[in-house]
Amino acid sequence: MKNIGVIVNTKRPRAGNVLGELRSLAEGHGFKLYAEDAGMAKTLGAEHIPVEDFGRKVDMTLAMGGDGTVLYTARALHGFDVPIMGINLGSLGFLTSVGDTEMRQALEAIATKNYKVSTREVAECRIFQNGDPVGEERALNDIVLGWGASSRIVTLKLSIDGELVGSFMCDGMMVSTPTGSTGHSLSAGGPILHPGVGGFGINVICPHTLSSRPLVIPNSSLIEIEVANAAKSLILSIDGQDEYKVKQGGRIKIRKSPHEVKFLQLAGHSYFSVLAKKLHWRGSSL
Numbered sequence: 102m103k104n105i106g107v108i109v110n111t112k113r114p115r116a117g118n119v120l121g122e123l124r125s126l127a128e129g130h131g132f133k134l135y136a137e138d139a140g141m142a143k144t145l146g147a148e149h150i151p152v153e154d155f156g157r158k159v160d161m162t163l164a165m166g167g168d169g170t171v172l173y174t175a176r177a178l179h180g181f182d183v184p185i186m187g188i189n190l191g192s193l194g195f196l197t198s199v200g201d202t203e204m205r206q207a208l209e210a211i212a213t214k215n216y217k218v219s220t221r222e223v224a225e226c227r228i229f230q231n232g233d234p235v236g237e238e239r240a241l242n243d244i245v246l247g248w249g250a251s252s253r254i255v256t257l258k259l260s261i262d263g264e265l266v267g268s269f270m271c272d273g274m275m276v277s278t279p280t281g282s283t284g285h286s287l288s289a290g291g292p293i294l295h296p297g298v299g300g301f302g303i304n305v306i307c308p309h310t311l312s313s314r315p316l317v318i319p320n321s322s323l324i325e326i327e328v329a330n331a332a333k334s335l336i337l338s339i340d341g342q343d344e345y346k347v348k349q350g351g352r353i354k355i356r357k358s359p360h361e362v363k364f365l366q367l368a369g370h371s372y373f374s375v376l377a378k379k380l381h382w383r384g385s386s387l
């Protein structure tokens with residue numbers, strides 16, 4: 102891998118500290134850097150190209166920021182087979198592969214091809230209002246339908262592969278990929294899905310019933326959520342990156358995308374140790 106794209110969240114205070122190091126390490130390894138931001142390109146001695154051209158020019162991309170930056174990068178590279186290595190300049194950085202103090206190891210791993218590849222499923226989502234298509238999106242983490250302008254309860258109908266599974270009076274519903282299972286879904290009481298699992302998690306947000314539990318369904322499923330009754334517009338959020346307003350009569354169809362996202366990780370990377378370290382997952386204390 103010789104051509105490396107760089108996407109940096111420049112709002113992160115630690116960004117300035119690592120760019121000089123990245124430039125000299127890249128020069129040392131003979132890597133050519135590409136950046137979407139003109140100022141960043143100058144600082145890095147990189148070629149400035151629009152992010153839409155990354156797919157054709159780069160072999161991989163460094164996403165430098167937090168989880169939001171990894172999600173932004175995956176979105177920008179959608180459809181291209183360009184692996185991502187996340188470098189954590191954020192606070193949690195669950196989806197990042199290395200810390201900012203491990204830049205040297207990261208570039209060394211790329212130069213010697215001594216890394217792990219973790220392939221992540223992506224969900225694709227089509228949005229309809231009164232039968233008309235209004236948008237098409239892809240999510241690495243999750244598709245969340247909820248919130249809106251008031252606290253009024255809504256009724257959502259969930260169908261899987263054409264079968265009505267349930268009608269829920271609730272605040273909303275979310276569908277997460279295995280990658281997204283440690284994001285919003287976790288906060289809503291959903292299960293943790295290992296990234297190697299092929300499936301979707303479905304959580305109803307605040308269902309008004311004692312009997313609703315999170316579901317895990319196969320990745321071959323077609324999921325449909327219909328806004329059957331709502332006195333307000335709901336917000337549909339895709340990975341926290343994009344939003345749509347969905348009113349009564351709106352319908353969301355979700356299935357697995359044919360495209361995947363590949364994360365490059367250092368050889369010693371362990372999903373379970375990240376879970377323990379960053380989300381404090383643990384066994385008994387005794």
Ligand SMILES: NC(=O)c1ccc[n+]([C@@H]2O[C@H](COP(=O)([O-])OP(=O)(O)OC[C@H]3O[C@@H](n4cnc5c(N)ncnc54)[C@H](O)[C@@H]3O)[C@@H](O)[C@H]2O)c1
Nearest residue numbers: 168169193194195242243280281283284285286288340341
């Ligand atoms: N209540 C919640 O837990 C909540 C609320 C909003 C968004 N989110 C998550 O954040 C993502 C991005 O949305 P945003 O830009 O509005 O918020 P954000 O980027 O500020 O993220 C919110 C928090 O979730 C963490 N996070 C994101 N994806 C994760 C993942 N796959 N595993 C573990 N932690 C993860 C981030 O590091 C951050 O601490 C969403 O896709 C959603 O999964 C969570």
Ligand SMILES: Nc1ncnc2c1ncn2[C@@H]1O[C@H](COP(=O)(O)OP(=O)(O)OP(=O)(O)O)[C@@H](O)[C@H]1O
Nearest residue numbers: 108109110166167168169170173191192193194195
């Ligand atoms: N290079 C970029 N260009 C444009 N927007 C970006 C870029 N990087 C990140 N963003 C936006 O900024 C938001 C915040 O991203 P960031 O990764 O810094 O923090 P975060 O999601 O709070 O993660 P963490 O909790 O891990 O620190 C993202 O959701 C994304 O929309």
